[in-house]
Amino acid sequence: MAENQEPTFQIQRVYLKEASLEQPNSPAILLEQEQPSVDIQLGVEASPVADGIFEVCVTATVTTKIKDRTVFLVEAKQAGIFEIRNLPQDQMGPIMGIACPQIVYPYLRSNVADLVQRGGFPPVHLAEINFQAMYEQQQAQAEQDAPRIVTQ
Numbered sequence: 652m653a654e655n656q657e658p659t660f661q662i663q664r665v666y667l668k669e670a671s672l673e674q675p676n677s678p679a680i681l682l683e684q685e686q687p688s689v690d691i692q693l694g695v696e697a698s699p700v701a702d703g704i705f706e707v708c709v710t711a712t713v714t715t716k717i718k719d720r721t722v723f724l725v726e727a728k729q730a731g732i733f734e735i736r737n738l739p740q741d742q743m744g745p746i747m748g749i750a751c752p753q754i755v756y757p758y759l760r761s762n763v764a765d766l767v768q769r770g771g772f773p774p775v776h777l778a779e780i781n782f783q784a785m786y787e788q789q790q791a792q793a794e795q796d797a798p799r800i801v802t803q
Contacts, residue, residue: 658736658737662731662733665755666730670725670728671724671727672769673724674770676722680720685717687722689713689714690714691713691714691775693711695708695748695752696708697751703735707730708728709729709755710727710729711727711759713726713767723767725770727762729755729762731751753782759777
């Protein structure tokens with residue numbers, strides 16, 4: 652019997668892998684009237700789990716400060732397990748760097764907003780992300796950082 656060579660892309664599971672909320676200066680900082688600054692960092696990582704099975708994680712770190720004092724810090728990692736088989740190798744990077752994060756990210760947005768709200772703050776709504784532009788920027792940066800071979 653011949654093995655199925657049809658391209659396969661299936662979501663196996665989406666889950667919250669990690670989440671933390673820290674309020675190191677509470678309760679005193681909660682009495683401050685000043686508007687806090689918000690810094691949001693995002694990251695994407697992908698790794699093989701088994702043959703044709705990959706985990707893709709999108710991580711968000713939200714740091715809110717008043718002057719140099721932290722109001723709250725949220726770190727969350729949303730993951731998905733995907734079955735990806737029989738795709739050309741040149742399509743694997745875009746699938747894991749664009750398509751998979753686009754599936755996982757809405758769950759991350761919801762979990763971050765919920766975690767912040769459960770901490771007693773107005774929810775932080777992460778902006779929509781263009782994962783294609785982010786992926787292309789990372790690829791361009793990797794090319795720029797690649798070692799150059801100089802021949803004489």
